Amino acid sequence: MAAGVLIAACRCPRLAPSPPAQREWWHNGPPIPDNERKQHFLSCRFVAKKGFCLGGFLAYECRAFSSNGAAGFGAPPWEHMSHNTFGHLFRVTTWGESHGPALGCVVDGCPPGLSFKLEDLQVWLDKRKPGQSRFVTQRREDDLVKVLSGVMLDADGETMTTTGTPISMLIENTDQRSKDYGEIARQYRPGHADYTYDLKYGIRDYRGGGRSSARETAARVAAGGIARLVVPGVTVRGALVQIGKHKIDRRNWDWDQVGQNPFFSPDAAIVPVWEEYLDGIRKNGSSIGAVIEVIAEGVPAGLGAPIYAKLDQDIASLLMSINAVKGVEIGNGFAAAETSGEDNADEMRMGNDSTPIFLSNNAGGILGGISTGQPVVARFAVKPTSSILTERQSIDAEGKNVDIRTKGRHDPCVGIRAVPIGEAMVACAIADHYLRDRGQTGRLK
């Protein structure tokens, strides 16, 4: 294993307590006795610390993955093994589950001296919170965010100024209804994370899906609120552009409309169509997918790096990390495959103020992984909600065939509330790259 490449993850499924059925899936060997488990655990830690090749541990089915990105340069190899952190300099760790008492995040690396009020964060959480129309889950949560650390409160009692220390934020869960999930405690909803969580961890918080629930995304939206403060002059806005087969008419795009309807649609004309369509979907106990577009304007030219830190790569990664996201496009995206070189090239001319002008933006504001100064345009597709009332075939934890109807309060189209989440992820990616660019080039953009 090359020097300087850190071992970032060490997976030892044999160490996890697991029901016999899963133990069988993971490996065919007998269970490891307790004293051996302890020894094995210590050995793994030793190996991770020393960065040795793990070949000798194959006997224990202990695998290591090298990574030059996830752990961050110089980070101890086990530091981010649990994968709840993203970002390099603007670093966000989220915590919490759907039916726990609270969830939240820690934003580390935020520069000092940025001032904001709680309402500047709450406005984004209010966009994402459930129960705001009949087209989203009826779970009632106020999603009031508290800032616990990393700021100094001004004399006005409202304005907070970042101190450069970790900003911890908390959002309480107040409307859990765990009994709704009793039936799926031992059954796997097809299309949800139930099966893979059990397979991997051998234990699953079935109440609301635990960590696989999009409740976790409230914390990301809070982090996105802080990210928006980092880069001067950047505006990140999102809109829903497609539900099922019904697309907006892009000629009607009006940002002012986005806040005027329950879908975050920029096209007023599509709203009644979507209303009728989604009412039908809901009444049939079904669900449907959607496409969201996020546009960041005012992004300085020069953010990003050519290969392993492309701005588009990191935006795609963060958007893909949102629950239910199955596709991401930057700029023209998949349509570029049908476009000729002449049409796709974003031609350039010199502007009057000696700065270049691009005659189009098929690249979505990013060339060679580096921002051009044009708007950064990203789209992502979410799949239809897997928890539906229509009966579907599946299996249970004992390996028996079952038929499942998922009750409880679910979003019939998760794309609606995904709009502010997508905005938050793009804002975090841009803030992180802004700080990284400043660190590398020393320039203030």
Ligand SMILES: Cc1cc2nc3c(=O)[nH]c(=O)nc-3n(C[C@H](O)[C@H](O)[C@H](O)COP(=O)(O)O)c2cc1C
């Ligand atoms: C805003 C939002 C709300 C969601 N609400 C639900 C829901 O009510 N019911 C559900 O089954 N899945 C919901 N999901 C999707 C699941 O969290 C997701 O499908 C699950 O974690 C499995 O992950 P995957 O789809 O990324 O593979 C939601 C996703 C988002 C982004």
